[in-house]
Amino acid sequence: DAGVTQSPTHLIKTRGQQVTLRCSPKSGHDTVSWYQQALGQGPQFIFQYYEEEERQRGNFPDRFSGHQFPNYSSELNVNALLLGDSALYLCASSPWGRVAFGYTFGSGTRLTVV
Amino acid sequence: AQRVTQPEKLLSVFKGAPVELKCNYSYSGSPELFWYVQYSRQRLQLLLRHISRESIKGFTADLNKGETSFHLKKPFAQEEDSAMYYCALPGGGFGNEKLTFGTGTRLTIIP
Numbered sequence: 138d139a140g141v142t143q144s145p146t147h148l149i150k151t152r153g154q155q156v157t158l159r160c161s162p163k164s165g166h167d168t169v170s171w172y173q174q175a176l177g178q179g180p181q182f183i184f185q186y187y188e189e190e191e192r193q194r195g196n197f198p199d200r201f202s203g204h205q206f207p208n209y210s211s212e213l214n215v216n217a218l219l220l221g222d223s224a225l226y227l228c229a230s231s232p233w234g235r236v237a238f239g240y241t242f243g244s245g246t247r248l249t250v251v
Numbered sequence: 252a253q254r255v256t257q258p259e260k261l262l263s264v265f266k267g268a269p270v271e272l273k274c275n276y277s278y279s280g281s282p283e284l285f286w287y288v289q290y291s292r293q294r295l296q297l298l299l300r301h302i303s304r305e306s307i308k309g310f311t312a313d314l315n316k317g318e319t320s321f322h323l324k325k326p327f328a329q330e331e332d333s334a335m336y337y338c339a340l341p342g343g344g345f346g347n348e349k350l351t352f353g354t355g356t357r358l359t360i361i362p
Contacts, residue, residue: 141294170349179255179337179352180295193342193349227295229350236341236348239285239297 141243143228149249150218156248158213162230163241168192169211170240171203172227180227186211187233215248223250253278255340257353264328265361272323272356274312274338282340284321285350286312289335298323298336308332333360 142161150156162169168187172180182195186205200216209230215222225247229240254277264270276282284301299307301314301321312323321338338353 168348172350172352177260177354179257179339179354180350182349182351185348195349231348234348236350239300240350241297242287242295244294 141228141230141241143226143243143246145246146244147247147249149251152218152220152250154218155214155216156218158215158226158228158246158248159210160213160228160230160243161210162228166230166232166241167209168231168233169205169209170229170231171211171213172229173197174225174227174245176224183213218250220250223248253340253342253351255338255351255353257336257338257356259356260354261357261359263359263361266330267327270323270325270328270332270358272336272338272358274321274323274353276319276321276338276340278319278340281316282314284312284314285339285341286310286321286323287337287339287352289337291334295337328360330360330362333358 140163144159170185171183174180183197184194185192189205202214205211225245227245228243231240256275286298287295288298289295310325335355335357337355339350342349
């Protein structure tokens with residue numbers, strides 16, 4: 138089992154552009170969460186998807202949107218990129234309702250906005 | 252609002268010495284807490300959970316509700332313990348599954 142896989146690993150975008158990040162959850166997991174980790178900070182919750190619906194959302198603007206597919210994989214889209222969006226974006230998966238058992242994290246996508 | 256505070260950004264400890272990484276939380280209710288660890292060039296991974304009362308790699312953490320703390324401890328540090336450590340608090344309640352992370356403590360074990 139490859140665990141949680143994210144693509145791409147690195148990405149450079151220009152301010153104002155749009156970006157799509159992808160995540161495949163660990164086998165057996167049906168819930169995907171996205172986190173943003175700025176340099177020197179802990180991960181911050183963006184949103185969570187289960188049954189192809191956004192279930193929870195953190196304090197992020199509408200420029201951040203997502204999607205979950207029937208095979209449980211997920212995309213994170215960010216529109217109108219700002220320099221401040223530069224960060225490591227982490228995907229985490231778990232079985233729904235089992236957060237008390239911990240998430241499995243991917244290795245992340247490093248987004249640089251120039 | 253729930254909050255997790257890790258007061259030390261950096262902590263250096265000699266090999267064989269005891270380690271304590273501090274975590275304080277703000278939460279109304281009975282919290283479940285985690286410690287996550289990130290070794291160099293590896294992904295963030297779960298180290299231990301409050302609910303399982305376990306010891307992983309010699310680390311333990313005790314929930315102190317009076318002091319709202321969940322400090323991570325190890326009696327004798329090893330060089331392979333050098334890593335970034337994050338304390339995390341789930342939202343609470345079924346379906347509220349977001350994790351609130353602290354800012355992390357970088358632990359360096361001095362040989």
